Amino acid sequence: MTKWILAAGAAALAISTPALADRGGHGGGQAAHANQGGGGKAHGAKADRGGHGSQGFAAHGGGKGQGHAARLVGFDDHGKGHGNIKVRGNDRVVVKSRGFDDSRVRVVSNDGNRFAANGLGIGGCPPGLANKGCMPPGQAKKLVGTRWASPLQSAFLPAAYRNWYPDNNDYLYRERDGYVYRIDRNRGLIDGLFPMFSNDGNYFAVGQRYPLDYDFYNVPTQYQSYYPDSSDYLYRYGDGGIYQVNRSNGMVEGIAALLAGDLGVGQRLPMGYGAYNVPLGYRDQYYDTADTMYRYNDGYIYRVDPKTQLIQAVISALI
């Protein structure tokens, strides 16, 4: 998996390439949107665990100031830049790149500041809201109980997330602007929402307060039987981890599970999954042949076509 570090100056459009395909497509590029964390300086933006795609991504970031060079660095390039980006004076930095399998983008400003990504969606966050996933908590609460606008019904979750939050008879899960929305299917109302990326793309640390503003039990489906909320603990998913949160003081006490979020049906197998990684107890059933490959991620075994490298199906849920 290629990790990209964009050190961005101020705003505006950088390299433009084609290569963005819609998220439902075959390994299409995903927009990874990053939010400005503060005002004044030119900032890059961090988009972590955003999008899924094999053909490209866009990183959007807000910023003020102008004329700073932005540098796009390929992780497997050992730090060599892939080209300088001239940043012009409008409100957003957009970097699109070609031909990457990695769905994760890390964006760091020249002065080392990292910025939150709201993952997928349009636009960056207003200053000061990066840590909260872009929407002020009060605003998020107000959306609960409101009607889900139908044009958004097609905003399917990224491929891996569709396995984590599958639609069922009661609920639909859809994405907009970096939030996962749970929609009461029968009444057409927003039942809850949570930001897909909520901590600047960093893991929450023990002793850090977990933002419970969204207060939505959002543990992915396959882990819910392992981590139900209890009288002592809440379990909340964010930024690649399921966190154990002390119910009384809202502090993170541990990371219950790590999730990679790399594999989903319909996309290409990302870089970094060349090695067979099926758990031992399943290897008798699911092993690589000339016609079939199996790879494990986040509680599921996926079947992959070796020729096209397309992830074809979820085969088995382990937990």
Place this chain on the structure above:
Amino acid sequence: MRNPTIRTALATAMILVAGCDAANKPADGNVAGSGKAANAAGKSTIADGLAGNSADSKFVAAAKSVGLDKTLAGPGPYTVLVPDDAAFGKLPAGTLDALSKPDSRAQLTGVLTYHILPGTILAADIAKAIDNGKGKAVLATMGGATLTATKDGDKIVLADAAGTKATITGADDKRSNGIVHQIDSVLMPS
């Protein structure tokens, strides 16, 4: 965006098919050779195994400080590359101390998750991927960045983006929730 082909594929994909896809006899290229299914009931977790190994005390302490001890005791499965205490000793003076400060916990978490890979990967699986890749394989980590794997004779060597190399010195410690490989250097995500 609606794409009927994708939706159909998705609908099909969501039908879980357990076991119907595998051939009944082992094929060439199956690395596992595990014979019978690993009996998880009798084995202890990655966390248990590490806690019992005094040479891994620094990794254990670091993991505990950021709450990853719970992760490594959970269902997993994970593949963990564990730098032993000597490996931590090779870091520039003060590095581990700085990382161990409460303010640095998020950063330390990132370093540790760079050593945790999804699923169960045996040393032989890495070796096969290296061979398939004509000398090089890329490995995804939970933290998001990748490692590059190569061979040095019959040893597996992992490298981070900065080029720091770590050799697997003790491979394939199988646990109930994954597998541990001991390595001789600490790798750093960028």
